[in-house]
Every structure is written in C-alpha cells, then in structure tokens.
Amino acid sequence: MKWLGDGTVDRLRANMQVPDLSGTRYRAIRYVAGGGMAAIWLAEDTVLQRNVALKVLDADDSPELASRLLREAHILAALEHPGIVPVHDAGTLQDGRVFYCMKYVEGQRLDEFLPSVPSLVERVRLMLRITEPVAFAHARGIIHRDLKPENVMIGPFGEVLVMDWGLGKLLSDRSTQLAAASLDADEQQRSPGATAPGSTNHGSVLGTPGYMAPEQLRGDVARMDQRTDIYGLGAILSVMLCSPAEGRVTRGHRPVGAIRAKAMHPDPDLRYGTVEALTADLANYLADSAVSAYSESYLERLARLFHRHRTAVILIAAYLVMRLLFILFSRP
Amino acid sequence: MNKVMIGIILGAILGALDGMTAWFTPAVRAGIVGIVFGSTLKGVIAGVLIGVFARKVHSLALGIVFGLSVGLVLAFIIAQLQHGYYFQIMLPGGMVGLIVGYATQKYGRSPQLPNAASVR
Numbered sequence: 001m002k003w004l005g006d007g008t009v010d011r012l013r014a015n016m017q018v019p020d021l022s023g024t025r026y027r028a029i030r031y032v033a034g035g036g037m038a039a040i041w042l043a044e045d046t047v048l049q050r051n052v053a054l055k056v057l058d059a060d061d062s063p064e065l066a067s068r069l070l071r072e073a074h075i076l077a078a079l080e081h082p083g084i085v086p087v088h089d090a091g092t093l094q095d096g097r098v099f100y101c102m103k104y105v106e107g108q109r110l111d112e113f114l115p116s117v118p119s120l121v122e123r124v125r126l127m128l129r130i131t132e133p134v135a136f137a138h139a140r141g142i143i144h145r146d147l148k149p150e151n152v153m154i155g156p157f158g159e160v161l162v163m164d165w166g167l168g169k170l171l172s173d174r175s176t177q178l179a180a181a182s183l184d185a186d187e188q189q190r191s192p193g194a195t196a197p198g199s200t201n202h203g204s205v206l207g208t209p210g211y212m213a214p215e216q217l218r219g220d221v222a223r224m225d226q227r228t229d230i231y232g233l234g235a236i237l238s239v240m241l242c243s244p245a246e247g248r249v250t251r252g253h254r255p256v257g258a259i260r261a262k263a264m265h266p267d268p269d270l271r272y273g274t275v276e277a278l279t280a281d282l283a284n285y286l287a288d289s290a291v292s293a294y295s296e297s298y299l300e301r302l303a304r305l306f307h308r309h310r311t312a313v314i315l316i317a318a319y320l321v322m323r324l325l326f327i328l329f330s331r332p
Numbered sequence: 333m334n335k336v337m338i339g340i341i342l343g344a345i346l347g348a349l350d351g352m353t354a355w356f357t358p359a360v361r362a363g364i365v366g367i368v369f370g371s372t373l374k375g376v377i378a379g380v381l382i383g384v385f386a387r388k389v390h391s392l393a394l395g396i397v398f399g400l401s402v403g404l405v406l407a408f409i410i411a412q413l414q415h416g417y418y419f420q421i422m423l424p425g426g427m428v429g430l431i432v433g434y435a436t437q438k439y440g441r442s443p444q445l446p447n448a449a450s451v452r
Contacts, residue, residue: 315434319346319427326420327356 083133147232234263258294335440339383347375399433
C-alpha cells in the first residue's frame, strides 16, 4: 500500500474545500481567507460581471454553524451603513454548503495598516471611524461580539469597514438572546479547548481571546450587551496605543490611555454606557477638550488650554510684549 | 458668541488697553481720557467691520489679513489726526486688528441656517 505525501493530502483537502458553484451565477477565482467556520472566496458574479466575496461554510460543518452563517447574512442585510460590508445574496450550494455573497473589499486589515499610521492623533481619528458602524449596529439592536483589529478593514480610499459579524447578536429580541445563551452554553460544554490568539474561537466561549470582555470570557450571556463591544473597541484602541510605531502611552497621551482603561474596565457598569459616550471622549481628546475618563491636574489643564488656544495666547502675548517695549523705550 | 459680538468685545477691550498705555507717555498724559475713549471707539469700529467680514468670508487667512488691514487703516487715520507717532499708533493698531481678525474667524459662531422645515 502506498501512503500519500503531506503535500498531496493538503492539495486534496484544499480541493475538497473548493465550493461547488454550479447552478449559481458565481465563478470561484481564488481562496482569500479562512475563519473558524467558513472560508472567503473571491468570485466573479457572471451576471453583473463584477468581483464579489463569497463566504462559504466549511464542508464538514454542522447545521448549527450553517444557521449561524445565515444569521450573519441576515444581520449584515439589516445593517446598511458605509462602514459595514453590504450583503448581496445568500443561499445553499449544490454541495449543501451554506454561503452568502458580499461586496469584495480590497484593502488592508487594521493590524497590517497600523504601522503606516505613526501619529497617535491619526490613529484616534481612525478609531473614531471604527466606532461609527458599531454605534449604528447598536442603534439597530445588534452587537458584534468579536471586535478586533483583524476584523477591521481599511479600503484603498481610506474607507473603514467593520467585518465578520458572525458572532453578531440581536439584543432587542430576548428569545434570540436566550437561544443564543443556550447554544453558547452547549458549545462551551462540548469543547472547552482554547484557541490561538487572534483567531475566533468557535465551539467554546465565542469570541477572540485577548479581545473578549470578562463577561464574554465567562460565557455570562445575560450580561452581554453593547458594553461588551465597547470592551472590544477599547482593546482595539489598546493595540493602537501600544503598537511599535507609537511606542507607549506618553505623558501627553494620558487622557487617551484613560479612555482605553475605561472602555476596558472589567466591570461593564464602569465602562462607557454607549459607543457615543466613548466617541465623545475620543473627539474631546482630539479637540484638546476635557475627557470624562481622565481627571487632570491644574497644570495639565493649563497645558491643555494653552495647547488648544496656543495661537491666540501667542498673539496676545506678542501684543503685550510689544506694548511693554513701547513703554520702556518711550520713557524720557 | 457670534462673530460680530466677539469683534466688538475684543476690539473694545484691546482698544481701551491700547489707549491706556498712553499714560506712560508724559507728553500726552493730560489727554488720557480722550485717548482711551477714541482708542476704544476705534477698536469697536474695527471689531464691527472685522466681525461682519468674518460672517461673510470663512477663511482664517483672509480674516487675519482683513483684520490687519482695517487695524492699520484706522490707526493711520488716528496718526494723521495726531500729526505724528505713526509707528507708535499704527503697529499696535495693526496688531489689535490682526488679533480680532483671528479671534472672529476662530471662535465666532456662524449664524444658524434656517430650519429645513421652515424653508418653503
């Protein structure tokens, strides 16, 4: 008997994962990425003759994951926002795998993009744009539950998109919430193993270690609400503050460090109550205004006010100095 | 605060301050009240002109240039009436105009657009 080589097995496995797109309007072009339960394929929409992205459930996955993928498609369809990828179509392929079709976004993931943004101010501006679609989703009663730099895309024209709503959940519907809770609990019992940092953990507590709020880590679904996403946003801000280009939070950047700390507070009650409150603090930081998360000393307040009105202060000081010089030199 | 009001208040304060420094020039100390009054009036006039300009033109650079010009022109007129002290009058006058020009553009609030519902 002849054994197959590792390369051959990998090739066979890859071929198995190629979605059977016969009978659909799509033609697979290439594999783009894979997640915990599904793969993303670049495909051509042969009717409209444009490239699209197909998210196709892995071949050997369960009905629960199939319904989760469809739920993700429903959530995306409910969220029409420039910061959220639009979904065009959803269905089941000939091979029985569930898929949905969305806009193909060319760009960079936030973690790859960050080194090209050395300024903290620019990073905070970027953070503000990340909060917009999240706030929009919250206003629609949907939470993301898997916010991390890998799930944020920066498009070629600087557009910011929050991706992967696979763990998204409707907050307004208590029955959905309870169903999700029981599903999460079942999965937790079935497979309590840990996953590699950065990859979404399916089959146990849902989310990504390192970006999950404590209540999410505990699987405390009853306490999960928009503040769980605020923790995720805080974790993204943390990456922005600590990545190599910026070094560390310096003295002048303490307020933004305090914003991060408040967003990532272990107790949800002590976090920002809404994304809008977090956004307001970030905007205040950019405008050199007082930040609610940080109680500044008088000296810091003075420095901030000087920084905010420095041109006016310099002009008035120049005027006073000029006046003083006139007085000194006009004396007989 | 609206742009014209900022111009008037700042022009009046800086104009008055400008006039009060005349006290340090013994030759003109006797007429200090008239100088302070005239200087304040000059500041208010400059403030109104610069404030109205700021309402029409939303540009920091143009606001500063206009403020400086108005300050210099008004100070030149005063200096002409005084028959001298051009440098001592025009330099501070120009600076007051420049500061008011900057402040009206930077801190003044533009008038609100009419509510869409009320536009027919």
